[in-house]
Amino acid sequence: xxxxxxxxxxxxxxxxxxxxxxxxxxxxxxxxxxxxxxxxxxxxxxxxxxxxxxxxxxxxxxxxxxxxxxxxxxxxxxxxxxxxxxxxxxxxxxxxxxxxxxxxxxxxxxxxxxxxxxxxxxxxxxxxxxxxxxxxxxxxxxxxxxxxxxxxxxxxxxxxxxxxxxxxxxxxxxxxxxxxxxxxxxxxxxxxxxxxxxxxxxxxxxxxxxxxxxxxxxxxxxxxxxxxxxxxxxxxxxxxxxxxxxxxxxxxxxxxxxxxxxxxxxxxxxxxxxxxxxxxxxxxxxxxxxxxxxxxxxxxxxxxx
Amino acid sequence: xxxxxxxxxxxxxxxxxxxxxxxxxxxxxxxxxxxxxxxxxxxxxxxxxxxxxxxxxxxxxxxxxxxxxxxxxxxxxxxxxxxxxxxxxxxxxxxxxxxxxxxxxxxxxxxxxxxxxxxxxxxxxxxxxxxxxxxxxxxxxxxxxxxxxxxxxxxxxxxxxxxxxxxxxxxxxxxxxxxxxxxxxxxxxxxxxxxxxxxxxxxxxxxxxxxxxxxxxxxxxxxxxxxxxxxxxxxxxxxxxxxxxxxxxxxxxxxxxxxxxxxxxxxxxxxxxxxxxxxxxxxxxxxxxxxxxxxxxxxxxxxxxx
Numbered sequence: 001x002x003x004x005x006x007x008x009x010x011x012x013x014x015x016x017x018x019x020x021x022x023x024x025x026x027x028x029x030x031x032x033x034x035x036x037x038x039x040x041x042x043x044x045x046x047x048x049x050x051x052x053x054x055x056x057x058x059x060x061x062x063x064x065x066x067x068x069x070x071x072x073x074x075x076x077x078x079x080x081x082x083x084x085x086x087x088x089x090x091x092x093x094x095x096x097x098x099x100x101x102x103x104x105x106x107x108x109x110x111x112x113x114x115x116x117x118x119x120x121x122x123x124x125x126x127x128x129x130x131x132x133x134x135x136x137x138x139x140x141x142x143x144x145x146x147x148x149x150x151x152x153x154x155x156x157x158x159x160x161x162x163x164x165x166x167x168x169x170x171x172x173x174x175x176x177x178x179x180x181x182x183x184x185x186x187x188x189x190x191x192x193x194x195x196x197x198x199x200x201x202x203x204x205x206x207x208x209x210x211x212x213x214x215x216x217x218x219x220x221x222x223x224x225x226x227x228x229x230x231x232x233x234x235x236x237x238x239x240x241x242x243x244x245x246x247x248x249x250x251x252x253x254x255x256x257x258x259x260x261x262x263x264x265x266x267x268x269x270x271x272x273x274x275x276x277x278x279x280x281x282x283x284x285x286x287x288x289x290x291x292x293x294x295x296x297x298x299x300x301x302x303x304x305x
Numbered sequence: 306x307x308x309x310x311x312x313x314x315x316x317x318x319x320x321x322x323x324x325x326x327x328x329x330x331x332x333x334x335x336x337x338x339x340x341x342x343x344x345x346x347x348x349x350x351x352x353x354x355x356x357x358x359x360x361x362x363x364x365x366x367x368x369x370x371x372x373x374x375x376x377x378x379x380x381x382x383x384x385x386x387x388x389x390x391x392x393x394x395x396x397x398x399x400x401x402x403x404x405x406x407x408x409x410x411x412x413x414x415x416x417x418x419x420x421x422x423x424x425x426x427x428x429x430x431x432x433x434x435x436x437x438x439x440x441x442x443x444x445x446x447x448x449x450x451x452x453x454x455x456x457x458x459x460x461x462x463x464x465x466x467x468x469x470x471x472x473x474x475x476x477x478x479x480x481x482x483x484x485x486x487x488x489x490x491x492x493x494x495x496x497x498x499x500x501x502x503x504x505x506x507x508x509x510x511x512x513x514x515x516x517x518x519x520x521x522x523x524x525x526x527x528x529x530x531x532x533x534x535x536x537x538x539x540x541x542x543x544x545x546x547x548x549x550x551x552x553x554x555x556x557x558x559x560x561x562x563x564x565x566x567x568x569x570x571x572x573x574x575x576x577x578x579x580x581x582x583x584x585x586x587x588x589x590x591x592x593x594x595x596x597x598x599x600x601x602x603x604x605x606x607x608x609x610x611x
Contacts, residue, residue, distance in 0.1 A: 019451060026460070148566070276459065
């Protein structure tokens with residue numbers, strides 16, 4: 001287990017390092033970042049001044065090492081437009097996005113696990129077909145359009161929930177649904193497959209033969225094993241959600257990391273853009289690492305790297 | 306799987322001659338599969354509408370007639386609704402049906418192009434990883450893990466905003482970002498094929514590696530490739546719509562479904578049909594492609610139905 005954990009940790013570190021390199025070079029895809037910041041029609045003198053001011057005139061390798069060393073200390077430089085350290089802005093906004101992501105994943109799990117279990121217990125029944133239809137429909141629905149439709153129905157027609165903002169818990173209901181439903185099909189399919197698989201195993205037959213009640217067999221014996229892969233899927237999907245929340249946060253004007261990302265992209269605020277991409281990538285790497293380690297801990301067969 | 310049985314000596318029995326060929330069985334499964342039929346039909350209709358847009362609609366998608374702006378679609382029982390504009394007009398008086406038809410071209414173009422680019426990248430590295438294994442596999446695994454940890458929408462938005470958005474930029478950015486599923490699926494499909502006897506036989510006969518990959522491996526992973534290709538095409542269409550919706554995809558006045566929803570956002574409380582029509586179109590197209598993909602997976606590999 002220790003060897004596996006160390007190897008897995010090493011890969012995670014290497015991935016994070018590569019991501020940092022890609023994130024850093026992102027600002028050079030357009031050619032000269034100074035021109036991108038100055039905008040079209042800027043005078044050469046202005047562009048030169050910007051290049052000097054932000055240090056783009058130094059060797060690229062030096063800029064990268066400098067930036068990475070700063071990032072490791074939690075210093076992402078100063079925002080071009082907000083006039084304060086990027087780290088302060090990011091960590092002020094991160095909790096909101098985390099809460100939104102947690103609500104969204106909770107919504108997805110609460111909806112998907114019971115449906116998946118139901119579909120597995122009665123394959124090809126009405127419940128199974130309903131769950132399958134829901135999955136197919138859910139995967140085809142564009143999240144931003146779904147969010148707007150939710151606003152129209154729940155916010156305007158029925159006036160149940162506030163449309164924008166992030167002040168009370170009610171503000172998080174619609175965004176959590178809009179963000180979470182997209183994960184539901186994957187969780188449901190995995191739960192269904194897992195439960196189906198476990199239900200046909202020998203120890204379940206033994207449990208049934210002992211005369212245990214069907215509900216006890218299902219929840220205490222079957223679900224406990226079938227749920228392991230779902231946990232790691234949920235962790236990975238949580239990471240995807242943090243990245244995907246940019247669309248939802250923009251629509252609902254929730255003051256989280258996604259909205260910050262959108263603002264900084266609009267204003268060409270490179271340090272903030274880079275820092276957000278890096279922070280989200282590192283969170284994703286940590287989540288997958290945790291999921292892998294948890295799985296390996298629970299199931300020794302997975303401890304081959 | 307494309308396998309042909311060895312011809313046997315002696316007479317074949319009547320039952321063997323009369324039995325339907327694998328191809329006939331496949332065609333029968335295709336016609337009996339509801340999802341596949343529905344998906345293929347919707348997709349065919351959308352493709353035809355997109356190709357024949359100038360014949361279907363008498364209007365120009367860019368033609369603004371401010372005097373006729375915001376005419377509601379035909380099912381709204383107001384006297385403003387007219388059969389001259391069955392789906393109404395937008396805030397600039399452009400015929401909504403026409404913009405929808407030309408928007409389908411953009412969605413399909415981006416979906417197919419981005420899918421081809423990502424397919425080329427993902428298939429290449431996936432097949433190499435699956436066939437060679439070992440170090441190659443480790444490196445490819447690492448590349449895929451790294452790619453998965455980068456948030457797609459965010460990176461796409463950032464890169465598009467820095468380069469400046471245009472149709473080809475959106476296609477390339479999406480194509481270079483979403484090859485991960487191709488790589489993962491092609492890797493495991495190749496791994497399965499690689500352990501079969503006919504690969505060992507081809508190696509024993511002295512076939513070169515490129516030849517084995519092209520003539521032995523490729524036909525046997527093609528069905529997986531088609532399934533992923535449809536799913537990734539749908540994925541690319543959804544991402545383009547999201548980018549355009551956020552203002553960093555296809556630029557106005559080009560008709561794109563995501564852009565139509567974005568332009569109508571401010572008016573959605575008064576004229577909700579402005580966002581429902583392109584939204585439903587987008588939903589139906591993606592649904593159709595997904596149904597087609599799922600259906601193809603079912604009929605080409607019936608043993609994997611889950």
